């Protein structure tokens with residue numbers, strides 16, 4: 001899993017309304033609407049005012065990322081909820097959050113980024129939520145994916161979660177992972193819900209053939225100029241972005257990519273289900 005750097009996230013808090021404008025242009029949905037859509041929730045907005053969310057910095061492992069907790073708070077507030085970052089990190093922060101009446105906790109160490117609903121016990125994992133959010137974004141960009149071919153790059157937690165959402169959208173799923181056994185594991189997981197996934201073994205061929213792509217791999221310079229067509233659309237949860245930098249400007253109206261926003265928004269609505 002890619003660890004965010006401070007400069008990946010330092011613009012989030014100040015640009016959330018601009019983020020929403022861009023998202024509406026591409027998907028027709030605001031961040032809050034797309035996150036609800038991704039988890040098939042129909043959330044009563046009035047209740048949001050009564051829900052308290054605490055974000056707890058975690059110092060373990062490689063420690064705190066400057067601005068990470070603050071960015072999560074700003075995204076959750078943008079969704080209409082009350083949120084704050086605890087004064088203390090770690091166990092002290094958890095105690096502080098509970099003592100101050102938090103209903104939902106967000107916290108991330110080096111391995112997991114989770115949201116926990118203290119009232120219901122519902123837990124959302126960032127990787128799973130991000131996969132759902134980006135599959136939903138691509139589906140809304142296309143006003144439906146039924147029978148459409150979608151290529152997923154990366155059979156990790158995000159790509160796997162995206163595949164389950166694509167199955168719900170009845171898309172024709174193709175998976176490429178440099179590790180063939182990872183692709184095969186994903187195929188087996190979807191077979192359990194009787195959904196077929198096709199394995200791509202040649203990346204260049206796959207990128208030349210497919211124009212609906214979920215880039216869930218942590219590599220840059222993977223999707224290159226000669227892969228891109230007028231109708232190419234890319235939902236890219238992967239950090240760093242896989243599109244070659246010279247092409248980002250040109251593809252941007254048909255590109256979904258952010259370091260944290262969509263995944264956090266889906267986590268929030270997932271723990272309220």
Ligand code: 2YC
Nearest residue numbers: 003004057058063064065068108113
């Ligand atoms: O500031 C803190 O509390 C740090 N302990 C947060 C560490 C987050 C590490 N994980 C990541 O950077 C990525 C994020 C995109 C979410 C999942 N992994």
